[in-house]
Amino acid sequence: MSILPPGSTLGILGGGQLGRYMAMSAQSKGYRVAVLDPQEDAPAHMVANLKLVGPYDDPESLRQLADCCDAITFEFENVPASSLEPFAAKGLAIRPGPKALASCQDRILEKTLINHCGIETAPWKPIHQAQDLAKALAELGGEGILKTSRSGYDGKGQARVKTLDDAQAAFAKFGSVACVLEGLVPFALECSVLAARDTDGHCETYPVCENAHQDHILDVTICPAAVSESSARAMRSRTALLAQELDYVGHLAVEFFVLPGGEVLVNEIAPRPHNSGHLTIDTALHSQFEQHVRCVLGWPVLPYESIQTAAAMANLLGDLWDHGEPHWERLGEFPDVRLHLYGKAKARPGRKMGHLTAWAESPLAAERLVRDARAALGSAA
Ligand SMILES: Nc1ncnc2c1ncn2[C@@H]1O[C@H](COP(=O)(O)OP(=O)(O)O)[C@@H](O)[C@H]1O
Ligand SMILES: [Mg+2]
Structure with a gap:
């Protein structure tokens, strides 16, 4: 295992909230961060040591990024494979690697790989x-x-x-x-498994999260999911197997459908930290972003455990700004709820602006807290 020394520069393709949290995690360990994103005011640009503004396939921006960084990662899977070439040409660590990116950005390749491992999909x-x-x-x-x-x-x-x-x-x-x-899956619930795998091939998975969507966008996550031990074990072991098959280095998430009888099907693989993993910032000893940058920079992955009995996360979408600024003062009524905002200047319907997290003695109690707090933000007392 070879650790890139602190003081080195991590390059990140993509400057959204995932890139921003990756950047902050790397900086907290003494690394410098360079971010490429087409938007001047992207959330990660606000914290980057070096900010490059340009499209992900712009040869000049990619060359500048490759010239100044010691390892490269990405915050979303739709980076063109050709964008990685300048980094490969310089022999830089690209983590996760091109195989993971190629397989996870194309549903045909992704499902073929999953089924090839003997794992069921829809x-x-x-x-x-x-x-x-x-x-x-x-x-x-x-x-x-x-x-x-x-x-x-x-x-x-x-x-x-x-x-x-x-x-x-x-x-x-x-x-x-x-x-x-x-085919349509008559699922009982949807889950995700967060996992991180290091350069030595050690993989750690987090207790299974349960996800509720609204208009196809993640709305609320609770952890641990209301599934049987055997379903949870099946999801965690399939995730570790897929990470191994992809030679994965970094953090990933696998989305699952759980059928009424408890059988599990893989929906898709996200080759990066995942929205459902945001609750790890507050309720894991080491968050998904910390695990991601550790693995990318060559450090060993750490045990991935919750330090709370149960937790929940609710997304704050731009819709909450429909009638003006949310009623932030109302969070005073919810001292156990933590607010995260990504620094985005413009709220648009469906745009992820931030999230709330809480923990409690049961997932349902934690869920109630974040849902109530979010509802309060939408109306004056
Ligand atoms: N085969 C399916 N059967 C039933 N529901 C599905 C199926 N595929 C997707 N969905 C629903 O649509 C959501 C988004 O689909 P997904 O494939 O995860 O795409 P995205 O890349 O937008 O997350 C899923 O979380 C699930 O709620
Ligand atoms: Mg999905």
Whole structure:
């Protein structure tokens, strides 16, 4: 194991809230951080030691970043694979590596890899052309969800289809790009497993989180999830297996569907820290960002445990600003709730502006706290 010495510079592609927390974690250990993001006022730019403003595929910006950093990581999976070339050419540590990035940014490759490991997903079919739709739809029972193979997030690039006409219209609307058609999963709940793997191949997983979505965007996470021991074990071991298969270095999250009988299916892999892992900032001894930068910089991964019995996290989306500034003063009524904001100047509906966390004696009690506090922010006392 070779640790990059503190004082070295970590490069981060992407300057959103995930990049910002990565940057702050690295800085807390004496590293410098350089961030590339197209937005001048990106959340991570506000804390970076070196701020580069430019597109992720701009050769000049990438060259500048490669010239000044000692290791490179990314905060989102849609970085073009070619953007990593200047770093590879200089022999810099790219963590997670190109294999993980390539496999996780393309749903066809991702599901193929997962199934190849003997791990179940929703039934799915690759769709390369409109002519593929009829057979695939029939094999999946006549309805499903069409997802673009690349570039989707927060439900974008997805359509629920109930007929062949629906499917053809959605495929055309997506620009006839490669897609997957998935069978509908009648899940009882959705979960995620947070995991970090170091350069020696040691992998640590966090107790399973349970996620509720609103309009396809994560709304509330609770931990530990209300699942059986055997479902939890199955999710944690599948996550570790996938991390190994991807030669993964850094933090990742695997999203699961849990069926009413307790069986688990992998939904997707996020090759980075994950929104559901935000509660680790307050309730784990070492947060997901700390684990990520440790592994990326060559340090050993640490035990990944909650130091609270139960915790919850509620996202604060831009909608909360619809009628002006939220009523921050009302948080005085919730001394056990912690507020995190990402420093974004403009609130837009659906935009992740911050989150609340709380812990309590049970997941439901923690959930009640963050939901009540969020509701209070929306109205004067
Ligand atoms: N096959 C499916 N069956 C039922 N619900 C699904 C299926 N695929 C996705 N969903 C729902 O849509 C959400 C977003 O889909 P996901 O594939 O995770 O895309 P994203 O990249 O937007 O997170 C999931 O969390 C789940 O609630
Ligand atoms: Mg998802």
